[in-house]
Amino acid sequence: MSALLQQAxxxxxxxxxxxxxxxxxxxxxxxxxxDDGVTALRDDMGRLWPVLDAVGAAWLSGARMPxxxxxxxxxxxxxxxxxxxxxxxxxxxxxxxxxLPAATPVGLVQHGDPMTHWTRVADNYHGRMTLLQLADFQxxxxxxxxLMTFVYGQSHQQVYVLPSWLRVCxxxxxxxxxxxxxxxxxxxxxxxxxxxLVAAQADxxxxxxxxxx
Amino acid sequence: MLTPQWLFxxxxxxxxxxxxxxxxxxxMIVMAGAALACAGAATLGxxxxxxxxxxxxxxxxxxxxxxGLFTHRLAATQIFGLASVGLVRLARAQPVALLVLSAIGTxxxxxxxxNLTALMVLLPVLLTVFALxxxxxxxxxxxxxxLLVACNLGGAATxxxxxxxxxxxxxxxxxxxxxxxxAMPVTLLCMALLLLIVxxxxxxxxxxxxxxxxxxxxxxxxxxxxxxxxxDWGLLAPCLAALLGMVIGWLVLPAGxxxxxxxxxxFGAGLALLAKPREGEAVLKQAVDVESALFLLALxxxxxxxRETGFFASVAHRLVAAPLxxxxxxxxxxxxxxxxxxLFSAGPSMAALLEVADVLAVNREAAPVYIGLALAxxxxxxxxxxxxxxxxxxxxxxxxxxxxxxxxxRLGFGFREFVPVGLLGFTLILSLAIARTLWVIx
Numbered sequence: 071m072s073a074l075l076q077q078a079x080x081x082x083x084x085x086x087x088x089x090x091x092x093x094x095x096x097x098x099x100x101x102x103x104x105d106d107g108v109t110a111l112r113d114d115m116g117r118l119w120p121v122l123d124a125v126g127a128a129w130l131s132g133a134r135m136p137x138x139x140x141x142x143x144x145x146x147x148x149x150x151x152x153x154x155x156x157x158x159x160x161x162x163x164x165x166x167x168x169x170l171p172a173a174t175p176v177g178l179v180q181h182g183d184p185m186t187h188w189t190r191v192a193d194n195y196h197g198r199m200t201l202l203q204l205a206d207f208q209x210x211x212x213x214x215x216x217l218m219t220f221v222y223g224q225s226h227q228q229v230y231v232l233p234s235w236l237r238v239c240x241x242x243x244x245x246x247x248x249x250x251x252x253x254x255x256x257x258x259x260x261x262x263x264x265x266x267l268v269a270a271q272a273d274x275x276x277x278x279x280x281x282x283x
Numbered sequence: 284m285l286t287p288q289w290l291f292x293x294x295x296x297x298x299x300x301x302x303x304x305x306x307x308x309x310x311m312i313v314m315a316g317a318a319l320a321c322a323g324a325a326t327l328g329x330x331x332x333x334x335x336x337x338x339x340x341x342x343x344x345x346x347x348x349x350x351g352l353f354t355h356r357l358a359a360t361q362i363f364g365l366a367s368v369g370l371v372r373l374a375r376a377q378p379v380a381l382l383v384l385s386a387i388g389t390x391x392x393x394x395x396x397x398n399l400t401a402l403m404v405l406l407p408v409l410l411t412v413f414a415l416x417x418x419x420x421x422x423x424x425x426x427x428x429x430l431l432v433a434c435n436l437g438g439a440a441t442x443x444x445x446x447x448x449x450x451x452x453x454x455x456x457x458x459x460x461x462x463x464x465x466a467m468p469v470t471l472l473c474m475a476l477l478l479l480i481v482x483x484x485x486x487x488x489x490x491x492x493x494x495x496x497x498x499x500x501x502x503x504x505x506x507x508x509x510x511x512x513x514x515d516w517g518l519l520a521p522c523l524a525a526l527l528g529m530v531i532g533w534l535v536l537p538a539g540x541x542x543x544x545x546x547x548x549x550f551g552a553g554l555a556l557l558a559k560p561r562e563g564e565a566v567l568k569q570a571v572d573v574e575s576a577l578f579l580l581a582l583x584x585x586x587x588x589x590r591e592t593g594f595f596a597s598v599a600h601r602l603v604a605a606p607l608x609x610x611x612x613x614x615x616x617x618x619x620x621x622x623x624x625x626l627f628s629a630g631p632s633m634a635a636l637l638e639v640a641d642v643l644a645v646n647r648e649a650a651p652v653y654i655g656l657a658l659a660x661x662x663x664x665x666x667x668x669x670x671x672x673x674x675x676x677x678x679x680x681x682x683x684x685x686x687x688x689x690x691x692x693r694l695g696f697g698f699r700e701f702v703p704v705g706l707l708g709f710t711l712i713l714s715l716a717i718a719r720t721l722w723v724i725x
Contacts, residue, residue: 074497187411
């Protein structure tokens with residue numbers, strides 16, 4: 071079953087995001103087999119999917135919901151004219167788009183798992199989300215544009231982010247956007263090697279919300 | 284020395300073989316073949332280029348383009364994606380139920396839209412379910428294979444389902460209601476028998492691992508993947524009205540009024556495009572299936588030249604002159620049609636063999652011969668993965684999905700994997716086509 075579960079999780083993560091898929095899988099495992107099911111899921115897949123491992127650990131510590139509150143980042147997005155998102159996390163993006171003014175354009179850069187069905191991802195937002203490419207996302211730059219990504223953990227002066235972030239966060243990009251915003255979505259430090267993520271310098275982001283404790 | 288008959292027939296066969304062997308150059312090959320055929324016919328005094336062009340069923344091309352545009356608008360309403368998700372929920376991710384309901388859904392969709400679109404809208408959902416729930420190679424091959432056969436059957440069930448039927452409608456060979464009344468029951472019977480044999484005898488789901496957690500994850504994840512997708516009622520309502528209008532038009536409008544089937548299709552597509560004018564204009568500029576239209580145009584031109592040489596009439600007369608009862612001649616014709624379709628695909632086979640069917644049907648009740656031909660072509664389309672355009676597309680989509688089985692081995696759906704399904708579908712459909720035709724002409 072392990073190989074099939076790995077494939078299922080990868081499919082879910084490619085379009086929902088690793089953390090969103092992790093919460094879904096952990097909830098279902100708990101619904102079927104309780105905390106033992108979550109522990110088994112961590113044992114089976116935690117090494118390959120550290121985000122799933124972290125979410126499972128959070129569940130076993132008593133957390134039952136992700137920190138998907140748009141209020142965490144809305145202050146940093148006040149007055150934004152365009153928002154460009156690097157990476158996909160459906161739980162967080164759904165909450166954010168529901169809170170943002172409907173007139174604020176939101177672009178999602180198509181980069182990540184080659185198996186992602188990007189049309190289906192965009193269809194969930196019925197016209198609210200524009201799909202962008204790595205080659206042209208900078209056309210959305212401007213003095214009131216914000217570039218945002220998801221932060222999966224912090225350690226010393228580093229943040230754990232998606233590899234796509236390293237493709238876009240150069241010094242030239244920094245000057246083109248009002249802010250390079252990190253939305254911290256996991257509140258449990260990653261205990262094992264952050265596979266599928268990269269460790270970037272914290273100063274590639276101008277702001278991380280919510281701020282670490 | 285080659286006679287003109289064999290020269291241009293050989294050119295047609297050569298073009299078809301080359302385009303099958305070199306699919307990356309198929310358009311250039313058939314267009315070159317058509318150009319050579321037209322030039323050769325004019326040079327050898329067989330027929331002028333204008334006469335050859337006059338023999339092209341332009342109305343059929345118009346119907347195909349119009350229905351293609353209509354299908355594009357209908358797909359944009361999200362109805363097919365949401366229906367597919369609903370289908371998976373109805374099956375509760377159970378492998379057998381999923382196979383049966385997917386096949387029935389494919390049959391119904393492909394009876395209205397072209398086969399490629401039917402698969403393009405259903406496969407992403409099905410392949411996602413395969414990825415989420417985990418399947419065996421055997422189950423994947425049989426399910427996908429049955430879907431391909433169901434697609435062909437649905438396409439043969441109605442006069443607008445696929446090219447061979449559209450050709451009959453466009454030529455005025457059969458009326459809309461006559462074709463529907465004659466073809467649909469047979470295709471339904473084929474579908475039912477195919478599913479019975481696969482579910483009860485082949486049993487491809489027996490080695491698919493099923494767990495409570497697996498089923499829950501499949502259903503919940505699929506719901507999340509489509510969490511925000513909504514039906515576009517503003518587009519769907521006009522599309523459904525257009526479809527209803529087209530069906531009524533094909534069924535009811537008297538031929539004497541001069542509103543031919545292609546005009547009905549044109550107006551129906553126009554209504555669907557006008558529902559959202561800006562999008563409709565963009566669709567007209569970007570979504571016309573130029574590749575299919577050019578391929579069929581080239582095909583029609585080569586077939587027209589071969590017809591002008593008298594080749595088809597010669598073949599037909601030899602068949603009619605054979606020392607066989609009429610029923611035997613028809614059986615040979617249907618078997619040959621099915622085998623040729625398996626080798627050369629439905630478009631070329633139907634276009635060429637209709638010429639032979641015309642002779643076979645002289646002084647006889649014509650409808651059984653034409654329906655038999657449409658069903659035989661359907662059988663041939665189901666024989667090999669390469670016999671229908673949808674087959675290689677399905678193979679490509681499965682490869683891109685990168686699915687793996689329980690042991691981590693990559694799942695494949697190629698020529699070899701399709702063979703058992705294809706042989707079953709071919710045998711079943713052709714047998715019923717022959718039985719039905721003999722029953723009617725007896």
